[in-house]
Amino acid sequence: MPTPAASLVLRTAASDELVLTADFAATGRTTATFHDLVERLATEVNIWETAPAPYGTEQGMTGHDQVDRWARDLKDSGLRVRAVIGFCGGGVYAAALAERASRWQAEPRLVLLDPGVVKPYMQVEHVQGWLTRLTPAFAEEDAGHARRALLDIATTSPGPLELARRLGGYVREVLQPALGRTGHSGQAASDLADLVIGYLHWLAGAAQLDPRPRWREAPALNSATPGFGLHLLPAADRAGLVRAVTFYDVPHSDLMRHDQVARAVDALLARPVDAPVPVPRRVL
Amino acid sequence: MTVSETVRRILVDDIFVEVPVESMNDDDSLRDVFGLDSLGFVELRVQCQQAFDVKITNDDFTPDNFATIRSVRELVERLLAGSAHPAAPAERA
Numbered sequence: 470m471p472t473p474a475a476s477l478v479l480r481t482a483a484s485d486e487l488v489l490t491a492d493f494a495a496t497g498r499t500t501a502t503f504h505d506l507v508e509r510l511a512t513e514v515n516i517w518e519t520a521p522a523p524y525g526t527e528q529g530m531t532g533h534d535q536v537d538r539w540a541r542d543l544k545d546s547g548l549r550v551r552a553v554i555g556f557c558g559g560g561v562y563a564a565a566l567a568e569r570a571s572r573w574q575a576e577p578r579l580v581l582l583d584p585g586v587v588k589p590y591m592q593v594e595h596v597q598g599w600l601t602r603l604t605p606a607f608a609e610e611d612a613g614h615a616r617r618a619l620l621d622i623a624t625t626s627p628g629p630l631e632l633a634r635r636l637g638g639y640v641r642e643v644l645q646p647a648l649g650r651t652g653h654s655g656q657a658a659s660d661l662a663d664l665v666i667g668y669l670h671w672l673a674g675a676a677q678l679d680p681r682p683r684w685r686e687a688p689a690l691n692s693a694t695p696g697f698g699l700h701l702l703p704a705a706d707r708a709g710l711v712r713a714v715t716f717y718d719v720p721h722s723d724l725m726r727h728d729q730v731a732r733a734v735d736a737l738l739a740r741p742v743d744a745p746v747p748v749p750r751r752v753l
Numbered sequence: 754m755t756v757s758e759t760v761r762r763i764l765v766d767d768i769f770v771e772v773p774v775e776s777m778n779d780d781d782s783l784r785d786v787f788g789l790d791s792l793g794f795v796e797l798r799v800q801c802q803q804a805f806d807v808k809i810t811n812d813d814f815t816p817d818n819f820a821t822i823r824s825v826r827e828l829v830e831r832l833l834a835g836s837a838h839p840a841a842p843a844e845r846a
Contacts, residue, residue, distance in 0.1 A: 496816055498790070657792070
């Protein structure tokens with residue numbers, strides 16, 4: 470099996486099939502990752518995870534540019550892609566990757582975990598979260614300046630790519646020094662800024678893609694946390710977004726370390742792609 | 754000081770983990786038991802590079818290598834021994 474250039478290998482198996490997972494999983498993310506889910510999966514198949522673009526190369530990358538990197542790995546692998554699984558915003562990229570694979574093989578099964586159509590406001594919210602966490606590192610007046618500067622970027626950027634570029638500058642100029650003032654090493658502050666900027670550009674690319682045509686045919690496994698997955702939408706707007714949904718009384722942060730979710734994913738991976746999706750139910 | 758002892762000191766002195774050094778077990782999850790988040794792991798990587806004079810590449814900066822004190826120790830020992838290859842994911846039988 471060739472080593473992928475733009476994906477991480479989560480499992481190798483004596484199989485000519487591959488499952489690709491799509492997420493932006495920074496090492497140490499407290500929300501469970503595909504690394505956690507794969508530990509619980511029984512399916513004997515090669516499993517890869519999309520890796521972010523190398524830090525510093527993501528500037529200006531469109532959603533299709535992002536997909537190109539991972540799709541090349543799929544094509545070059547020579548393996549049959551059995552399924553693509555997306556978590557949260559990764560569900561957007563998962564849909565695009567399933568479509569790409571269908572250009573040279575039968576379309577793989579698409580599975581969605583807490584799927585969320587990515588919007589530019591999510592980029593701003595992410596930076597806002599860091600600013601809030603780092604507020605103790607600002608004098609009161611400087612904190613006000615920082616908030617106003619962020620608001621200006623949020624309200625005057627014409628699209629997700631430009632928003633990512635300007636927010637990236639903000640991360641370097643405002644948040645990175647603040648990290649240093651909280652006692653973190655200069656290198657750690659710089660490394661974390663790289664990570665945040667990479668994530669902002671990943672979100673930006675996803676915001677340019679419309680996953681809904683393929684999501685309509687895919688099953689979703691959804692947590693109970695308001696604001697994640699199908700909970701992003703009013704109940705009346707959820708119908709038709711995905712083919713079927715199973716809700717779990719599990720927080721978003723624990724969805725991929727939940728044994729019942731892992732069993733459900735195994736069951737979906739075992740079904741032929743064109744088999745009916747299981748009837749949705751609420752799992753307690 | 755051994756590699757494990759140094760990692761413990763880094764966790765307490767540089768990352769401010771609120772667990773006494775003597776209570777840290779090698780196999781406790783850095784994320785789930787010691788509460789490190791993405792910022793804590795970034796700092797751990799930097800401090801390990803400085804303390805052991807090794808380069809931890811992005812390929813080595815993985816959940817597997819940074820799961821526990823033991824896995825970090827094993828990574829550092831591999832790097833000190835001159836091996837550039839991180840542990841491969843387990844192959845299913």
